[in-house]
Each structure stands twice: as structure tokens, then as C-alpha cells.
Amino acid sequence: MKEFIKEKVKEAVRELFKFENEEPFERASFEKPKKKEFGDFSTNIAFLLSRELKKNPFEVAKEISEKLSQSPQFEKVEVAGGGFINFTFSQGFYEELLKEIVEKEFYASNLGKGEKVLLEYVSANPTGPLHVGHGRGAVVGDVLYRIMKLTGYKPEREFYINDAGRQIKLLGISIYYRIKELNGEKVELPEDAYQGEYITEVARELLKKNPKIVELAEEEAVKEASEFGKEFLLKRIKEDLKELRVEFDNWFSEKSLYEKGEVEKVLNLLKEKGLVYEKEGALWLKTTAFGDDKDRVVKRSNGEYTYFASDIAYHYNKIKRGYDKAINVWGADHHGYIKRVKAAIEALGKDPDWLEVILIQLVKLFKGGKEVKMSKRKGEFVPLRWLINQVGADAVRFFFLLKRHDTPLDFDIDLALSTKSENPVYYVQYAHARLCSIIDKAKEEGFYPSPDSLHLLNSQEERELITKSYLLKYEIQKAAQKREPHRITYYLIELSSTLHKFYNKHRVVNRENRELTQARLYLIEGVRKTIEIGLKILNVKAPRRM
């Protein structure tokens, strides 16, 4: 629709003004105007062209509109507001759109042109169950993946497992102490140990599996506890993700980077470039050469590599795997880290814009008007699983996409459980169920969708349903381009609203008028399909009955 109008206008401009430069068309807006008096589609192209052509916008707009009025797809083409060109579609054009909606994959496109994109998200440490913050990142990543797939990108999903380094050792220590405790010893937990209840659970499991662990020397036991805990908790994380319907193509292990010597290799590479130096017994990367505020340690004076070091190796690995683009979904608390990683990427000879970082802001839970919090003292977060059990995966997914990912989200649990229109999940799902119910009812009475008499669909509400449904295509494109999956939820709420409005004004099944009934059923089927696709992108259920 948008491309169609753009092409039409381009053609007209070429003929009228012998103007070939396409650049203004890229900057111009071709949109559905907010006010319906302004027609079905509108463009500001005349304003942009007026500069190039040295003519006043109104004149330019007028010439274009006169030319295009003759096209069969438009009922009228008018100039308003000093230079906007407003298009009103002809009945025939609506009919074509509707047929495309019902019969084709109208929502897919090739915007991404086969670009290979690596989407990395969640990447939680296997040192505890997922919390709600992880969940938000998971849903954003997962939905972005679906959106990019529909727009012609070649996305891949990856979870980076931090299964090496200090936090894993600490996990082992924490479990070991709990084992001692379970064994009747009185223990004082180390300051920085993981305190959560789940640690005791892991300890109990380990003790069940290998009761002899208590007889081992501390170092040995801790090592075993680390290994066991890591596996156990990773499994738990995978279960949590499954509950949320989030999947991955690759599970990438940090430890494997060390085992294959990739960390060492990449540091040597940087050393050869003269970007790594020694100071105070530690190894530093000269990130300041690429805009960072200060240089960063990659190997500590005690001989251990930093997390940053393996991250450099990880990103080097991503580069070597040949992706056109890498997108990382991170918690907002990591934002100070972006510059450093981008500096490393540049140091490795890659354009730092190759890496894009999507920051996920905090999620706060509210119930009964009060914030839900876990014990702050123990540094615990609300587990994702708990939230899913409260409101269900559908509501969790939908609510996580109710706001742009970079703004803090207040999650109202009572609202998510409400079965009124105030709850947007129900509002949208209800629209779908309502449509199914009409179609079923019609079937009982012997009516079926048919495109034979679509000319009867000429009311304001019907036309709006058609254009609104078709807009899904452009919403998906915008969401992909701007990496903003929440646009789809907003779109669905709007489409549902348009549908409910139609429903309250027009009756679909009408025994007196078979032609109109079947044409409307055809329309309804198109809308139903559109909502279903939209919900599928969010991976939220589209119920036939509620």
C-alpha cells in the first residue's frame, strides 16, 4: 500500500517535473493520517520537493494530485493543509487489499534482504533461576526474532552461558557450605556467597547423588559442587524459558572459549597490534584508543582473565562466524559496558556499529497497589517462574511488551488477572474469540465467507478494518527496523478496538441478505487471520472460545 503509493507518486513526479532524484522520497512520509477527513493515505512529499524544484509546495501538490486522480485505485486525490496530498482509495482498491489479506502472506516482506543477524539474549549466569528482569529480555529477544524472520532477515538465537570464572567458583562454594550445613555442621556463609533458598535445594540434590562428597577435601568438593550446580541450574533456566515459550538455536559456552584457547588467541592478536600492554602486573587493553574513558584490564595480576577478556573472545568468535550484524539484549545496568565491548570490536578491525545493544529496563511488580519484593537483604529477585504461575505465560509475554524496552516497566499483577477490557491481553484475545464465534454461528446457519460481493463492504467501519488489517505489514517492518517489538502489541490493541467498534455497529449474519453476510464473513476472516498472525508473533495464544 505504502510502496504502491510511493511508486505512483514517483512516476507522476518523473513525468511532470522530469525529476529523477529519489532521495526526497526516502525522507518523505507516506502514512495513514490521524484524521479520517484527510483520506486513507497521505504524503508530505510536496514540501520536500518544493525545495528541490524551487516551486511552492501547494503548486507541486496540485499538479501531482491532478495527475493521480485519473488512476483507478483512487477515488480522489486532494491537496490540503498547504501541500499535503491526501489519497482516498477507490472501492476496487479496498477489495484488492482484502483479498490479499485473506489469501496471501501479505504481512511478510523482504526488508532485511537476507541479512544474517545474531540475536543474543537472556544469557543469564547459571548461578540461579531466572528472575522477571531476565524474562523481559527473553520476550523482547524472542519476539524480535519472529519479527525479523517475517521481514526477510536471517536471524539466529543464542544464549551465552557464563559457565567459567569466579561466579561459578562462588556457586560451588555456596553449595558446599550448604552441604556442610545439611550435614549438621554449624557454618558461617562467606560474605559474597549466593544466599538464595535454591542453593540449599541444589545442595540436597548433590548430596543425594553423591553422599561421599562430604569426605572430599574442600577444594575437590567445591569443584564438584560447581560442576553439579552449574548443570542443575542451567537445566532450571531452560525449564523457566520453556514455560515462557522462549527458545534458542545455540547455547554458547564461555568455558569452551578457554578450553579452545580462544581467549589467549584473541589477546595475542591484540598484543600484536600493540593494543595490549602490561601495567602493575596486569594486562590491559587500550580501549581509550577507541573512545573509552579508560583502559580496561583483561588479565588480572593474579593471573585470572577478566570477564571482559572472554567477552572479547566471544565477540571475536561471533565476527568469525560471519554474521552481518550482532544484536545483544542486555539489562540496563550493563550500559556502561557497551563502550568497552564496542572498543574491543573496533580494535579487532570491525566497525563497532556491527554490534547493536538493546537495553532492557527494570521490571517492578505490583499487586494490590503495592510493590512485590523479595528479601533485599539476601539480594534476591522475584523469580520469573513465580510470575508465570501467577498470571500465565500469555499475560507475561504481552505485558512485557506493553512498553518500549528502554523504559522501566510497572507490571500490575491484578490487571493481568482481570477479565475486563482494562486488561489488554483479554481485550485482544476476546476480539479473536468473538470473530471465531461469529464464523461458527454463521456456519451453523449455512453461511460461508466469500469474495463474490465485496463491493457491498463500503461503510466507514468496513474500510477501516481493511486498511487497519493491512497495516500489520508495515508495523512489522517498523518494529524490525527500529528493534521495537512492543509496536506489535499496540497494533493489536488498535486493530481489536477497530473490530469491536465495527461489531457494535454492524451485524454480520443476516438471513435476509446472503450476499452481504458472506462478504462480511470474508472481511471478518481477514481480520481474524490478522489478529492470529499478530498474536503468533508475540507467541500469545489466540483462543477460539473464551
Added chain:
RNA sequence: GGGCCCGUAGCUCAGCUGGAUAGAGCAACGGACUUCUAAUCCGUAGGUCGGAGGUUCGAAUCCUCCCGGGCCCGCCA
């Protein structure tokens, strides 16, 4: 001190690569069920888009400064 993000209706937020009279939902008030699902719809009311300048034919949107809020600045991950 440096950096990033945010400030839009009573509340929660859309809109932000500049475009026409700034939009939803909730809350408030008044209506619509002998009807394909009232889990819905219609109407009323509600705004100096934090403030001040600037750029422009045109600014919620871009630039500068100020005010207010959040987050980050470790040989942690």
C-alpha cells in the same frame, strides 16, 4: 565530577529519522444488552507535550542551556 536514559491528560503510557486541530487505556460522569460473546460499544470532561532560547514554511519530535527523576562509572560479572 563524567556518561546514558527519561519528563506528554488525575494515573499508566503511545506518538520522537520535523508535518495538518498532540492520541489510547484506566479512573470520573452520562448512555446502549428480547441481538453474531456487554470480557463490548457510544458520548462528556480532562493538555502552557518539565522550563527558556534557537534552527525551520512548520517543533512533543532536531540543537543549546536550565530544572526534576532513574541508572552506570571495580584488577565484579
